[in-house]
Amino acid sequence: MQAIVGVEHVLTDEAAQPYLEDWRKRYRGQALAVVRPGSTQEVAAVIKLCYDAGVPIVTVGGNTGLCGGATPDSSGRSVVLSTGRLNRVREIDTDNDTITVEAGCVLQNLQEAARKADRLFALSLAAEGSCTIGGNLATNAGGTQVLRYGNAREQALGLEVVTPQGEIWDGLRGLRKDNTGYDLRDLFIGSEGTLGIITAATLKLYPVPVAQRTALLALRSLPDAVAMLSRARSGFGPSLTGFEVMAGHVLEAVVKLFPQQRIPFDGDSAKSAWFALLELSDSESAEHAQTRFEHVLGQAIEDGLVLDAAIAESVAQSKALWHLRESIPLAEAELGKSVKHDVSIPISRIAEFVDVTNAALQTKFPGVKNIVFGHLGDGNLHYNVSRSEDQTEQELLGLQDQIYQLVHDSVHAFNGSISAEHGVGQLKTRELPRYKSELELRLMRQIKVALDPKGLLNPGKVLYV
Amino acid sequence: MQAIVGVEHVLTDEAAQPYLEDWRKRYRGQALAVVRPGSTQEVAAVIKLCYDAGVPIVTVGGNTGLCGGATPDSSGRSVVLSTGRLNRVREIDTDNDTITVEAGCVLQNLQEAARKADRLFALSLAAEGSCTIGGNLATNAGGTQVLRYGNAREQALGLEVVTPQGEIWDGLRGLRKDNTGYDLRDLFIGSEGTLGIITAATLKLYPVPVAQRTALLALRSLPDAVAMLSRARSGFGPSLTGFEVMAGHVLEAVVKLFPQQRIPFDGDSAKSAWFALLELSDSESAEHAQTRFEHVLGQAIEDGLVLDAAIAESVAQSKALWHLRESIPLAEAELGKSVKHDVSIPISRIAEFVDVTNAALQTKFPGVKNIVFGHLGDGNLHYNVSRSEDQTEQELLGLQDQIYQLVHDSVHAFNGSISAEHGVGQLKTRELPRYKSELELRLMRQIKVALDPKGLLNPGKVLYV
Numbered sequence: 001m002q003a004i005v006g007v008e009h010v011l012t013d014e015a016a017q018p019y020l021e022d023w024r025k026r027y028r029g030q031a032l033a034v035v036r037p038g039s040t041q042e043v044a045a046v047i048k049l050c051y052d053a054g055v056p057i058v059t060v061g062g063n064t065g066l067c068g069g070a071t072p073d074s075s076g077r078s079v080v081l082s083t084g085r086l087n088r089v090r091e092i093d094t095d096n097d098t099i100t101v102e103a104g105c106v107l108q109n110l111q112e113a114a115r116k117a118d119r120l121f122a123l124s125l126a127a128e129g130s131c132t133i134g135g136n137l138a139t140n141a142g143g144t145q146v147l148r149y150g151n152a153r154e155q156a157l158g159l160e161v162v163t164p165q166g167e168i169w170d171g172l173r174g175l176r177k178d179n180t181g182y183d184l185r186d187l188f189i190g191s192e193g194t195l196g197i198i199t200a201a202t203l204k205l206y207p208v209p210v211a212q213r214t215a216l217l218a219l220r221s222l223p224d225a226v227a228m229l230s231r232a233r234s235g236f237g238p239s240l241t242g243f244e245v246m247a248g249h250v251l252e253a254v255v256k257l258f259p260q261q262r263i264p265f266d267g268d269s270a271k272s273a274w275f276a277l278l279e280l281s282d283s284e285s286a287e288h289a290q291t292r293f294e295h296v297l298g299q300a301i302e303d304g305l306v307l308d309a310a311i312a313e314s315v316a317q318s319k320a321l322w323h324l325r326e327s328i329p330l331a332e333a334e335l336g337k338s339v340k341h342d343v344s345i346p347i348s349r350i351a352e353f354v355d356v357t358n359a360a361l362q363t364k365f366p367g368v369k370n371i372v373f374g375h376l377g378d379g380n381l382h383y384n385v386s387r388s389e390d391q392t393e394q395e396l397l398g399l400q401d402q403i404y405q406l407v408h409d410s411v412h413a414f415n416g417s418i419s420a421e422h423g424v425g426q427l428k429t430r431e432l433p434r435y436k437s438e439l440e441l442r443l444m445r446q447i448k449v450a451l452d453p454k455g456l457l458n459p460g461k462v463l464y465v
Numbered sequence: 466m467q468a469i470v471g472v473e474h475v476l477t478d479e480a481a482q483p484y485l486e487d488w489r490k491r492y493r494g495q496a497l498a499v500v501r502p503g504s505t506q507e508v509a510a511v512i513k514l515c516y517d518a519g520v521p522i523v524t525v526g527g528n529t530g531l532c533g534g535a536t537p538d539s540s541g542r543s544v545v546l547s548t549g550r551l552n553r554v555r556e557i558d559t560d561n562d563t564i565t566v567e568a569g570c571v572l573q574n575l576q577e578a579a580r581k582a583d584r585l586f587a588l589s590l591a592a593e594g595s596c597t598i599g600g601n602l603a604t605n606a607g608g609t610q611v612l613r614y615g616n617a618r619e620q621a622l623g624l625e626v627v628t629p630q631g632e633i634w635d636g637l638r639g640l641r642k643d644n645t646g647y648d649l650r651d652l653f654i655g656s657e658g659t660l661g662i663i664t665a666a667t668l669k670l671y672p673v674p675v676a677q678r679t680a681l682l683a684l685r686s687l688p689d690a691v692a693m694l695s696r697a698r699s700g701f702g703p704s705l706t707g708f709e710v711m712a713g714h715v716l717e718a719v720v721k722l723f724p725q726q727r728i729p730f731d732g733d734s735a736k737s738a739w740f741a742l743l744e745l746s747d748s749e750s751a752e753h754a755q756t757r758f759e760h761v762l763g764q765a766i767e768d769g770l771v772l773d774a775a776i777a778e779s780v781a782q783s784k785a786l787w788h789l790r791e792s793i794p795l796a797e798a799e800l801g802k803s804v805k806h807d808v809s810i811p812i813s814r815i816a817e818f819v820d821v822t823n824a825a826l827q828t829k830f831p832g833v834k835n836i837v838f839g840h841l842g843d844g845n846l847h848y849n850v851s852r853s854e855d856q857t858e859q860e861l862l863g864l865q866d867q868i869y870q871l872v873h874d875s876v877h878a879f880n881g882s883i884s885a886e887h888g889v890g891q892l893k894t895r896e897l898p899r900y901k902s903e904l905e906l907r908l909m910r911q912i913k914v915a916l917d918p919k920g921l922l923n924p925g926k927v928l929y930v
Contacts, residue, residue, distance in 0.1 A: 095691055095813035096844070097698070140644050148703075151642060154619070167904050174811045176843040177616060178882035179605050179655055180889060180897060181927060182909045186651035190644060207699035226560055233562070234672035237748030238613075238703035283702030284757070292749070346639045348560035378641040379561070417643035424645060432645060439632050443916065444647045450915035451908065462646060 001035050001079075004045045009036040009085070019060055019080045020072065027068035027426060030076035031058070038085045040102075040160060040168055040199040047197065048166025050079055056456045057081050059193040061104060061135030064127035066342070067425025069139065069192045069461050078459075083134045086199060089113045097205040098157060098174040103134025103198050110203075119205035122149035126326070134198050140190035142421030147377030148241040148281070149206070151421070153189045158202035161188050164195075164452040174202045187447070192423055193458040195451050209281035212241075213289040214318040215297060218265055218272035218307040222351040225276050228305055229347065229376055232278060235296035239289070242279030243377035244325050248272050250371055254324055254331045261324055264317075269308035276376065277325050328373050337393050338371060338386040339403045343411045344420035347379045354383070357410040361385060364406060365399060380420040383407060408435065429464040466500050466544075469510045474501040474550070484525055484545045485537065492533035492891065495541035496523070503550045505567075505625060505633055505664040512662065513631025515544055521921045522546050524658040526569060526600030529592040531807070532890025534604065534657045534926050543924075548599045551664060554578045562670040563622060563639040568599025568663050575668075584670035587614035591791070599663050605655035607886030612842030613706040613746070614671070616886070618654045623667035626653050629660075629917040639667045652912070657888055658923040660916050674746035677706075678754040679783040680762060683730055683737035683773040687816040690741050693770055694812065694841055697743060700761035704754070707744030708842035709790050713737050715836055719789055719796045726789055729782075734773035741841065742790050793838050801858050803836060803851040804868045808876045809885035812844045819848070822875040826850060829871060830864060845885040848872060873900065894929040 001010045011019070011034040019034045021027065032055065037043045050057050056078040060070040072078040083104035090100040094117055101110055107128040114121035123136060125143030135141075136152045137159070149155070158173035161184075171185055188196050219225050225245050232240050248271065255261050263270045282289035293311050300306040312318035332338055345353045358370055367388025374381035385403050387396040408418045412435045419428055433441060444463055448455070466475045476484070476499040484499045486492065497520065502508045515522050521543040525535040537543040548569035555565040559582050566575055572593040579586035588601060590608030600606075601617045602624070614620070623638035626649075636650055653661050684690050690710050697705050713736065720726050728735045747754035758776050765771040777783035797803055810818045823835050832853025839846035850868050852861040873883045877900045884893055898906060909928055913920070 093811065093813045095695060096811040098811070140648075142642050142644075146641060150619075153648070163904070163908070169904050169908065170902065171905070173880065173882070175809045175880075175882050175885075176611060177607050177809045177840075177845045177885040179607075179886055180882055180884045180893070180901065181655075181905070182660070182912055183605075183618070183648075183651045183655050184905065184908055186648045187912075190646075190648050195647070207702060209702070230560060235748065237672060237674070237746075239748070281702075283700065283704070344640045344642045346558065346561040346563070348558045375642075380642045415638065415640075417638070417640050417645055419645045420640075420642040421644055428645070436645065437635065439628070439634055440636070440646070440649065443628070443634065443649055446915040447647055447652075447912060450911040 001033060001046065001049065004049065005035055005037050005042050009038065011036070019063070019082060022065060022068050022071045023063055024066065027071040029072035029074050031072045031078050031080045032076065034080040034082055036082045036085050040086070040162065043081065043162045043197060043199050044166045044168050046081060047162050047164065051165050051454065051456060054454060054456065055079055056459050058458050059083065059197050061132030062106065062127065062130040064131040065135065065139060065425060066422045067427035069423055069425030069458070070135070071426070073460055081197065083132060090200065092117045093174060094119060096174050098202050099205055100172060100200060100202045101133055102200045104132050107131050107133055107136060114205055115208065118208060120208045121203065122206055123152055123155050133201060137189050137198050137201055138191065138193050139423040142375070142378065142380065144244070144375065145241050146375060147243055148238060153186060155203045156185060156189060156201050157204060159185050159188055159198055160200035161196040161198055164454065164457050169196070172200060172202045192425065192462050194448060194462050195457065197457070207283065210284060211282045211286035211289050212318065213280045213282070213286065213293055214312045214321045215278045215293055216264060216310045216321050217276040217278065217297070218269040219274040219276055220272065220307060222274055222354055224305055225274050225376060226347060226351055228276060228300060231296065231300060236280055236292060239280050239282055239292070240278065241281040242277065244277040244374065245376040246275045246325065246328065246373040247370070248274055250328055250373055251275055251324060253335060254327045257331050257334050258327055261320070261327065263324070264310040265308050272307055277321060332371055332384065335386055337397060338384040339396065339400050341383045341407050342420050342422045343383055343407070343416055343418060344378065344380045345411065345414050345416035347376070349414050350376070350379060350381065353410065353414045353416065357383070357407060360406055360410060365403065367391070368396070404431070424462045426461055429460070429462065466498060466511065466514065469514065470500055470502050470507050474503065476501070484528070484547060487530060487533050487536045488528055489531065492536040494537035494539050496537045496543050496545045497541065499545040499547055501547045501550050505551070505627065508546070508627045508662060508664050509631045509633050511546060512627050512629065516630050516919065516921060519919065519921065520544055521924050523923050524548065524662050526597030527571065527592065527595045529596040530600065530604060530890060531887045532892035534888055534890030534923070535600070536891070538925055546662065548597060555665065557582045558639060559584060561639050563667050564670055565637060565665060565667045566598055567665045569597050572596050572598055572601060579670050580673065583673060585673045586668065587671055588617055588620050598666060602654050602663050602666055603656065603658050604888040607840070607843065607845065609709070609840065610706050611840060612708055613703060618651060620668045621650060621654060621666050622669060624650050624653055624663055625665035626661040626663055629919065629922050634661070637665060637667045657890065657927050659913060659927050660922065672748065675749055676747045676751035676754050677783065678745045678747070678751065678758055678777065679786045680743045680758055680774055680776045681729060681786050682741040682743065682762070682771050683734040684739040684741055685737065685772060687739055687819055689770055690739050690841060691812060691816055693741060693765060696761065696765060701745055701757060704745050704747055704757070705743065706746040707742065709742040709839065710841040711740045711790065711793065711838040712835070713739055715793055715838055716740055716789060718800060719792045722796050722799050723792055726785070726792065728789070729775040730773050737772055742786060797836055797849065800851055802862060803849040804861065804865050806848045806872050807885050807887045808848055808872070808881055808883060809843065809845045810876065810879050810881035812841070814879050815841070815844060815846065818875065818879045818881070822848070822872060825871055825875060830868065832856070833861070869896070889927045891926055894925070894927065
């Protein structure tokens with residue numbers, strides 16, 4: 001290893017520690033060493049060496065995953081491969097609207113490189129200051145602009161991948177249309193480092209919107225939020241780039257904990273059962289966006305669908321509205337540990353799902369509280385459960401597996417997904433057989449065995465057998 | 466077979482003939498029988514029977530493919546499975562913006578079902594009156610709106626697939642986010658019936674645009690068309706739903722052959738070297754679309770980038786402009802047989818590609834004529850070659866393989882694709898090894914063997930060994 005990457009890039013003992021634990025400190029493992037290759041060729045040589053020696057490889061990017069997908073197991077047999085040094089922007093092609101970057105490039109740096117070329121790279125999520133594009137692609141990350149631009153998968157045109165045998169697949173194509181065989185690209189994307197190691201990607205760029213406008217809507221109910229989403233999609237078309245929802249009591253918790261923030265409504269509207277945060281990205285002007293907002297939202301208020309609307313009049317006001325939404329996880333943390341779910345449901349059934357699941361939780365675990373918010377535009381809810389008044393945190397966490405099962409059974413009954421945007425990692429592998437058909441798991445295993453017959457890439461992740 | 470699908474749905478002899486030849490009459494094969502199952506369960510039972518008996522299966526939808534992917538080989542050992550009776554719309558969910566349809570549903574019927582529910586199904590292509598959505602997905606079809614909405618792959622959220630062993634995979638999910646394992650959906654899409662048989666799909670719907678406006682631009686050169694595309698993308702944002710280009714002499718041939726059509730310019734502009742056809746889909750109003758067009762195109766004319774612009778003032782005028790574009794293949798046919806290429810190139814290099822390839826053709830085959838048009842917004846050109854003045858059609862077709870190789874070698878040198886939107890079928894299987902790495906072909910073969918170990922699904926297509 002040292003001969004391939006240089007002595008200083010093979011970490012052991014103390015230097016290796018940060019790579020052996022996930023950032024939420026839920027998973028901890030052991031490894032023979034952490035290796036930090038500086039080029040795709042070095043990645044390939046490292047993998048080849050491991051393949052010949054039968055040593056498992058766990059790849060890590062920014063270590064911001066939420067499912068333990070980048071943390072080695074406790075056997076201590078694995079090598080951890082960090083993509084941190086593969087962080088170059090290789091090429092920006094503005095006429096083709098593409099950027100080619102290495103896997104270890106931090107998402108925010110990638111966004112900034114695009115912005116410098118007067119282009120938008122459209123993936124945006126909470127961890128963007130430290131997550132890497134390689135990890136985003138390996139987990140098919142989502143975020144707040146999926147409604148308009150799609151998940152990480154939809155940003156990628158081409159990939160460079162090192163196979164489990166240490167060969168380099170150059171699939172770095174900057175083409176919108178290419179029908180010359182099986183879609184290897186999308187197979188590697190979302191496979192969480194179990195089929196190959198993504199070392200670089202060619203990604204789509206978009207024009208930078210001329211203006212953005214944000215609005216907070218006060219709503220009577222979640223069905224009204226769904227009806228408003230439908231109106232917003234037809235009224236704004238593709239200019240609608242964000243549609244988040246938050247239960248009223250969740251926002252109340254935010255402003256109670258962070259008194260410098262406020263819900264921008266007076267009287268009853270401030271106590272609405274639900275709120276929606278809308279973002280409009282306009283290719284004309286701020287005035288045009290404002291007029292559009294006033295037109296569509298004015299009609300919705302007139303029709304009684306929306307109780308009240310606060311349209312941000314400045315960038316500062318817009319940031320304040322987003323800050324309310326982004327403060328929810330912090331407020332949650334202040335309220336104590338909760339049992340978290342990252343689920344998606346067909347949008348038409350999402351309100352019924354919340355009703356039915358809330359009721360089932362109250363029957364089985366009386367008094368627990370629901371913290372419901374998320375990306376309604378994508379059907380993606382963060383449906384979290386916190387302790388009842390007379391429960392301790394430990395008591396709640398003792399029920400965690402039962403709560404997971406109740407919520408995920410309900411998700412399944414509504415034709416939803418138990419992992420909308422965070423992946424499987426090691427957190428959800430044992431739940432997959434409950435919710436996926438034996439056939440689907442067998443197809444996945446057949447592909448895994450075909451590409452990685454020795455089972456050396458990220459063993460135990462996604463599929464646990 | 467008769468016991469599974471009914472005597473009348475197993476065709477042999479004369480009744481089977483239409484299924485044994487592709488519509489362009491380039492390929493003809495033989496088959497044991499043509500079977501027309503009426504449900505997914507019947508498809509599964511038919512496939513299981515074939516699997517147990519070791520009989521190959523060739524699936525056909527509307528038989529509109531351009532690469533012979535749905536035509537059996539001449540061995541007469543195969544069964545042809547027609548999806549024609551699987552033509553129901555199973556569900557439209559307007560709140561979720563999804564439609565679930567069976568594979569044999571004709572694309573135009575699917576578009577109309579969506580339109581009746583006040584939604585847009587965004588895939589649109591020349592064969593839409595007879596091609597089926599199953600075939601569109603199996604070949605990952607493109608068309609004229611890819612610029613905005615993506616290829617067939619990007620329209621699909623979920624699939625129902627019958628495996629080579631005759632099992633039914635229910636992957637009919639209507640979710641925008643689902644990260645619970647490998648992307649089987651996108652692996653089946655574009656695999657041309659070689660990995661599984663798509664029997665149904667859950668597809669995305671969009672709001673119907675409030676207004677559409679079309680314009681024809683007269684341009685000096687192909688680089689100017691590329692520069693205009695870049696301006697149109699930033700000026701119109703996602704409202705830009707079409708950007709086609711046509712060489713001037715190609716349009717001249719159209720109006721010469723079809724005198725009722727005309728190029729809507731006077732004087733020199735009518736003889737421009739290139740033309741571009743733009744379509745704007747507006748979520749506000751026809752007036753708004755018109756104003757946007759006038760603003761962006763007016764600036765481009767002022768800057769000297771565009772020589773002249775004709776904006777359609779009515780639906781009839783708009784249709785007349787599209788009719789010019791759509792008449793090109795007919796005009797080509799009138800001019801005699803040509804050697805056709807369906808290629809894509811990074812947009813930034815497309816002008817250079819055309820220059821270099823035109824010159825190479827003239828050097829090797831003096832006097833041949835280039836017929837160049839296509840979906841510039843996707844980097845997809847139909848780059849066709851017709852005979853020189855002193856050549857017969859037969860002489861040109863005798864050079865076909867040499868012309869393919871020259872053009873495709875050039876495409877490869879420009880990092881392009883030799884099949885942008887038509888697939889591989891049996892037409893291009895033998896070219897793949899020249900342009901794809903041995904590693905990529907091996908990965909494809911490993912997947913094929915893993916899922917279809919007996920090699921019974923559409924043998925000889927996509928991969929010929």
